[in-house]
Structures are given as C-alpha cells and as structure tokens.
Amino acid sequence: MNDSKKTILVVDDSELNRALLVDMLESDFKIIEAQNGLGAMAALVEHEMEISLMLLDIVMPEMDGFEVLAMMNKQGYIKTIPVIMISAESGGSVIDRAYDLGAIDYINRPFDERTVKHRVMSNFVLTLKQKELSEMLSEQIYEKEKNNSLMIEILSHIVEFRNGESGLHVLHVHTITDFVLKAIVKKTNKYGLTPKDIRLIDNASALHDIGKISVPSEVLNKPGRFTPEEFEIMKRHTVEGANMLDNLPFHKDEALVKYAYQICRWHHERYDGRGYPDGLKGDEIPIAAQAVSLADVYDALTSERIYKPALSHERAIEMILNNECGVFNPLLLECLKDIAPTLKKELEVISFGCASEDSIDESVRQIMRTDGNEISSRTLNLIERERLKFKYLADISGEITFEYIAAPEMLKLSDWGADVLGVPSNILDPLNNKKWCGIFRRDDFDDFIKRIHATTPEHPVATAKYKLVISGEERWNKVIAKVMFGGDTEAPEFEGAICKITDINDEVITLANLEEKAERDQLTGLFNREAARVRISKLLTESNGKKYALAFLDFDDFKQANDRHGHQFGDETLIEFARRIRANIRANDIAARVGGDEFIIFMEYKDNVEAQVARIHKRMTGDFKGFYIGISMGVVCADENCIDFDELYHKADVAAYSVKRATKNAYKIYNDSLSELLGDDGE
C-alpha cells in the first residue's frame, strides 16, 4: 500500500453514524462523507478515481442504498469500487439483495470499532489488490492491443520483404478476412464468432506466412516452378510458422496467438482434405484458417507476382468459385459472392498509412463494445472522455493544437487544426513535408525544434513567434510548446511536445504600428532623431566595406516662410521638403527630421561623394509655391576613425553651419580645417 492515505466514501443520512465511522477510521483513511444517495453519486462522479472503498447505509432519504447500488451497477462503478453495506437492517432478504447488487460485505449496527476496522481493512486490502491488478491488466490490455498491432506489422513486413511480395498483401488479407468473417456471421452462428474473435483473427491473419522466414530465399523467391523437393521445403512454412508461435516464451495462451497458430498451420489445407500439412477435411479446418486461406488465394490471384501477372477481380472470383485454385467450404464461397462487389471497391482504396490507423481505431472501438472487458473499456472510456474534452476545448478555442513526437519524428494535429491548415492530421517527417513547410517555413520550424530541444524538465515551455502561411495568408503566430519528458528524473528523455498555435497577427501589427508611430515625425513621416540614431548606429557598426556619408540639412530663412505665409504654409513647405528627400534617396538610406527645420540624410556612396551630394542638394532646393527653398548642407563621410553617430552628426552640423555663415544654399563636405568650429556651440 502507498504511504498516502486511501479514501473511503461514507454514505449515511445520520450525522452521528457518519461521525462514529469517521472517528473510527480517520486515523488510517481519508474520509469523504455523503448524507444520502444523491450525495453519494455526486461524490462518485467527482472523486471516482480516488475512492477506494464505500460504506453505504440502506435507509436514507432522496436515494436509498439499494438505489445507489443499482445506479453503481448501471454506470459501472460497482466494478471498481467495493461497497460495504452498513445498516441496522439485519433481515436475510435485505442482505441478500445487497449482495445481489454487488455489495461485497455487510456490517451490522451497532458499530463495534474493532469489527468496523477489521472489515474495512480486510476488504480494503483484498479489493485494493484486485483494483491494482485490474488497473495493471487494463493498461496491459490497452498496451497489448498496441503491441499486437505493432508486433504483427513488424513480423509481417519482415516476411514480405523476404518474399518480395508487395507490402499490401498483408493489409489486403487482413481486409478480405474481415469481410469474409463478417459475411459468415451474417449467414450462420455455427462458428460462434464474436466481434472480438473477428478482430483477433483479422489481426492474426497478418501472421499467416511468418513460417516463410525459415524457407531459404533461393527457394522462396524462385521465379520458375518448384521441383518436388523445393515444394516440400516450401510447404514446411505452415508447420514452421505454427511452431514459432508455439515456442513463444510469453503470450502463448492468448486468443490471438491461438488463432495465429491455426492460421499459420492450416491456411493451406483444402476443404476436400487434399491440402497440407495435415490433410484436414471440411470443418476440421478451423474457420480462422479457412477464411485466411480464401483471402490469401484471392489476393495472390489479383496481385502481380514474379511468376505471373495480376488477374482481374472478376477472373479471380470466377477461378475460386470454380475450384480452380483449391477447394473451399461452399459456405465461404457463398460469402465470397456476397462480398465480391465491396471487395473490389475496398481493395482499390486500401493504402498503407490509413490501414494501421484504422485497424487500431477499430480495435479500440471493438474493445469498448466487447462484453467481458469492462475494466479495459472503462479505462478506455475515461481516456476517450478526456480526449473528447480536450478536442472540444481545443476546437472552440480557435487555436490550432498539435503534438510533436520526437521518434519517429511526426506531428499529430487536432482535427480542427488540420482542417484549418489544410494538412493531414498526421504528418511524418514534417521538416521534409512540403505541405507542412508551405505553412511553417522550414527554417522557422527547424528553429522551433531547436527551441523545444533546449528546454528542461524544470522549464519545459518554449514560446516563439513565426510568420505562418495559413489559408494562403502570411500571418504572425505565436507557437507555445510544453515539452514532455520520459525516462526518470536523473536522465530525462525528450519525448515530444504539446504545441499550440495562436494567431497574434493583429497584435503584432498593432504593436508594429505603434512602434512605427513612435519612431516617426508626425508632420513629415520621416524618422525622428532617436530612431535615426539607432538605425544609423547599427549600420555603422556592421558596415561591411560599405561607405556612408551623413548629411545635415538646414533650411535657409525658414522663419520667413512662416512669417510671410503663416504656419500652415511653413508646415506645407516642410512636408514638400520631406517628399523631395524621399524622392531622392535610395530605399536603404535613412532620412530624419531632427529639429524644426533641420534634417539629416544618411546614405551609402560609391566613389564620389561630392557628385552625389551635389545632385541631392540640387534636387532639394528650388521654388515651392513662390517660396524658394534654400538649404545649407553639411556632409561628413564615415571612416574607420569615425563610426560614432553623435560625432558624425556634430561634424555634419558644423559643416552645414559653416555654409550658413558663408553663402547659404550650398553644401560643404566636412574636413579637418573646420575642426576649429567644433566645440563651438554648433549653431
């Protein structure tokens, strides 16, 4: 038992009775109380997985103890939660009824502390063990389903690779067998086939040729006719396969293995007794082997082999019905006729990917349908409920969720997400999947994978923003991943991640707009000084052999424009000037308004900076609505001695100032002779 206390649900309408029981039990157990049947049901729903034992009174208002038991039967709780009845009712019929309804023990009032403790303890230990066992078992059943499919897939593929048969053979045989068996059940129940049997036989059918592993490949893959000796060797694959299953160290007694044995050994028997290896006749041949045998022959006929071309569906059916390829049970031939139209259609659409997925799905559904497997279906129900809940929440949230599985590398998307993205729900090897990379750029996804690999069990969440192409539109999305680790705490193993994609395009755009606004001069739309400084400094530091110059432009007599024509006109002039700047610089150049009538241009130049400056100056200046725009322009070239924005800015300013003091409306390239002006106030 765990050191943590187990939980007991005490249901009694008398507060005193509950208090007595609590008093007796609380040192050893955690107690949940309910004061009538309804409360008990509510507690069961809420605490089902915690409750290890239930003490249940019979006479209660709302819903009495028998009704609770009946409900527990109906909803399946009775199978996982042991119930001890408590009551002063001691009539034999009452006790019988409680036992009939699934109670496991009965405690009479008045309570005797030792009796209560003893009964609870012993039942508890007993059922706890059962419960733990059944939990283990249900996990195993679930695991087993997976393992079986996996084992079957692996084994059958090995055989096929060696056989040189198409990998589809096993899938086809699986499907045909399924059809045949279901058709048999429709006609007769003399074979007593349950849905579970059919599922097991379908799965076991994949193993029909495992014995071929023991056949030398020269024989196995011989294109021509077998010699009698070779045929004898070939025939041995039936017995060899059966022996392999017989020699399994585990799972030997499982129904699946038993069916597989029958199929391996007897799928070459003939209904007339002339088959091999044992010459069984009629229904001596187990129905599983008969069905697989028929499926095997049909698929062999309709598939291409080294020694023969593929026959048409119609021809194959005809040959089988005419006993040209063995002799079959007439009942099975009837079934074959029944399923012939479906067979043709279904086998055309069968392909690898979906088949195993389908069969797993089907297995899960079948387990849930099958009686006698309550524990397992209960677990599966719970899992299914959680899955539906998660799916629903994922879908209504408008977020795309997916699971990233590390090995084999694949993505599993929510159905809704897959729909929105227009991709399949399962994507193998996403980095090389064109559809996926059309949405999530390969480099970005690679970056994302690196990020999730960089997480730790302590910090398992990674977040990043990427531009994803969804429905043909490129939008910003945030991807959040919670990484799952397996292994133990000492050596955690990266297993994959649960991820969520959220569209944040609108936020990003808004933010970008705000940022942009903050960086721009409102009147002219040019950068402000700070934004220009950041950008220019960046270019200066990363300058890879490029030559840059900074120009400082100062309006001449701007005051007159304002004074003579009003502020409105002054603004218009500035806007016009900004337009001229934009029209005369290149996309990578940076222009900013740094003061009322002062601007800077940061530009790349090739060889002759003076020619470029002269050209710009010429185009900037000139008449605007009767006002002559004249510019005093100072220019400084950045070189390895001077890559500091503030220094360049100051020098360009000084050069412009020298122009202003001299002629106005001209430009000057800064040189050291102007350095005496540095240190002046600059204006």
Place this chain on the structure above:
Amino acid sequence: MTVKECYDAMGGNYDEVLSRLRDDTRIAKFLGKILADPSYELLVTSIANNNAEDAFRAAHTIKGICLNLAVTKLYGSSNALTEALRGKSEITDEAHKLLEAVTNDYNATIDSIKSLQA
C-alpha cells in the same frame, strides 16, 4: 456524573457501549450528538402530518443511533415504532401510542445526557 451513571439513568448498557467504542470520552462525545440530531423533531412533525414515510425514516435513525450507543431503553421504544411504521402509508393508532413511549424515553435520555455534560 460519570458516563456509566448517565447510562444507568437513561436505561442504557454501559458495558456494551464501552466494549464497542472503547473510550469514555468518545462515548460522551457521541452522546452529545443525540442532542444535536433533528430526528426526534422530524418524527413528531411527520406523525402529526400523517407522513408515514418520513416518520419511518426518523424513527429508524433514532433506533440506529441508540443501537450504536447502546441506549437500550430508547432503542426498544424507537425500534417498536419503526416496525409499526415500516411499509405504512399512513400513521396508525398504534404508531401514535408508540410515539408516546418514544417521547418518554427520549426525554429521559436527553435529560441524562444534559446532566452528564453539565
């Protein structure tokens, strides 16, 4: 007043309750719960309202409590009433008569427990 004296006063079986609950303090604590239990009031109202079903449950609860605490006398009368009410759709004369006995025993029991607590 000791717990034993209380049991003697209200007609209970002290030896029995001690053997089962094994502790005077615990017994006294649970005797206190009888005072807080609303079943007797429910019983009286239900019988007055001719509600046999509720009356049965109330009598049954009292009987159960008394059984647990070995309050033998009240157990006896409440048990008789419970049986008289079992499966009935209305209150019979017999039930009315048996209620008188329950009331007498109940009051005696309550008085004893109150003295114990005093």
